[in-house]
Amino acid sequence: MAVLGAALAADHRELIAGAALVLGARRHLDAAGVRPERALALGPLAPALDALDALLAAEPQARAVVLASGDPGFFGIVRALAERFGPDALDVRPGTSSIAEAFARLGLPWDDAVVVSAHGRDPRPAFNVCRARRKTAVLTAPGAGPAELGAALLATPGIERRLVVARDLGSARERIERVTPAQAAARDWPGVHVLLCLAVDGPAVGPVRSVAGDLGGPPGGWALAEERFEHRDAMVTKAEVRALALARLGPRLGELVWDVGAGSGSVAVECARLGAAVVAVERAEDGVRRVRANARAHDVDVSVVHGSAPTALAGLPAPDAVFIGGGGADLPDIVAACAERARRTVVVTLAAVDRVPGVRAALLASGFTAEGVQLQASRLAPLPGGVTRLAATNPVFVLWGSRPPPDPRPRAPHAHHTRVVEPSGDTL
Incomplete structure (x- = not known):
């Protein structure tokens, strides 16, 4: 079975x-001049794979050809074909990736870009990667295109991006448009596109790299020392506490984290360093300034909202995980508001034992699990004469809750839920 980039x-x-x-x-078949009796124009993918199965069962030596856009091994049909028929049955002849074509039009390298697909997938990871990373390529689809991405960026103030929309690459209808997120959100964008999301400031060409795409863990590790953050009167989440909070939050590329009551923003910055998109909510004006300063110092993007929870949370995009740094008598209400929106996890740190029952009750009432520990670390500290003592830090409670996973039992499919997926490479 041959799998060809349609341009070939x-x-x-x-x-x-x-x-x-x-x-x-259909456009690929027409362009290739395939006779109707030998052509199968694709809508749903499953019937096409069934037709291939039937052909090969009846004629084991028959040859089939699949035409796909761009590079069919890159977010494309090769995955489905290899899973169904085995890699050895395929003769893949890729065309030029549409991502490579788009960056070539701008004269930019793309080994430092993160590529994410919103085609036939939940678009939220693509939106979050664009919030978190400063050079991103998005393979779009109707309902997950430039307008939706522009609106998502507008919902996170302080994340400055410019968008480049490339369509019909390599054809006579090719068009490259540079727009702001607001301009993208205000227009209709029929069809599918390659969308480049680039930082407004900073160098367009980064340093020489040996690894392409996202580099994984941040340089210098995580759970950084408090001295790495600007803070007031030691009001910063201690490294030992932050390590457990980050482990329970599990921030990763493609997800969105809220840091509510951000203070110095140490947790927000660490989540951003680990790849997540981050919104920090802080009510104190000097705290807002510190969060922004710490984000700049660590070269990450954090959207900072000046306001008090839970009111300030209303217009924010829904998070995957939430960190809440303490709070007053209204802490259970804040936890409940966050749990209502969080898809996965809520983590709370607090010093007052009196607040623990209210937080646990709020998590349980929201359908989350409720677990927790008390942490008290003693650090090595020097004494005169070259000896060492243990210096105790203040005890802190770390509570966390997780939303139970969905029921894994399969449900009967419904005709109106069938997803139409064309065989494609990196774009259609």
């Missing part, structure tokens, strides 16, 4: 002419 069809006319069945989007 002219170079493989003999291969296509000898195929018993040619699958592809």
Whole structure:
């Protein structure tokens, strides 16, 4: 079975002419001049794979050809074909990736870009990667395109991005448009596109790298020393506490984390360093300034909202995880408001034992689990004469709750829930 980048069809006319069945989007089949009796224009993918199965069962030596856009091994049909028929059954001949084409039009390298697909997938990870990373390429789809991404960026103030929308790359209809998030959100964008999301400031060409894409863990590790953050009167989450909070939050690329009652923003900054998009909510004006200063010092993007929870949470995009740094008598209400929106996890740190029952009750009432520990670390400290003592830090309670996973039992499919997916490479 041959899998061709559609742009290569002219170079493989003999291969296509000898195929018993040619699958592809209608425009690809028409462009390749495939006769109707041998063509299968794709809508839903499952019937196409069933047709291939039937052909190969009836004629084991028959040749089939699949036409796909761009590089069919990059977010494309090769995955589904390899899972169904095995890699050894495939003869893949890729075209140029649409991502490579888009960056080439701008004269930019893309080994330092993160590539994410919103085609046939939940678009929220793509939106969050664009919030967190300063050079991102997005493969879009109707309902998850430039307008939706522009609106998502507008919902997180302080994340400055410019967008480049590339469509019909390599054709006579090719068009490259540079727009702001507000301009993108205000327009209709029919069809699918390659969308580049780039930082407004900073160098367009980064330093030489040896690893492409996202580099994984941050340099210098995590749970950084308090001295790495600007703070007031030691009002900063201690490294030992922060280590456990980060472990329970599990921040990662493609997710959104709220840091509510951010204070110095140490947790917000650490989550951003680990790849997550972050919104920090802080009611004190000097605290807002510190969060922004710490984000700049660690070269990460954090959206900072000046306001008090739970009121300030209303207009924010829903988070995957929430960190809440203490609070007063209204802490259970804040926890409940956060748990209502959080998809996965809520973590709370607090010093007052009296607040623990209210936090646990708020988590349980929201359908979360409720677990916790008390942490008290004693650090090595020097004494005169070259000896060492243990210096105790203040005890802190760390409570966390997780939303139970969805019921894994399969549900009967409904016809109106069928997803239409064309065979594609990195874009259609």
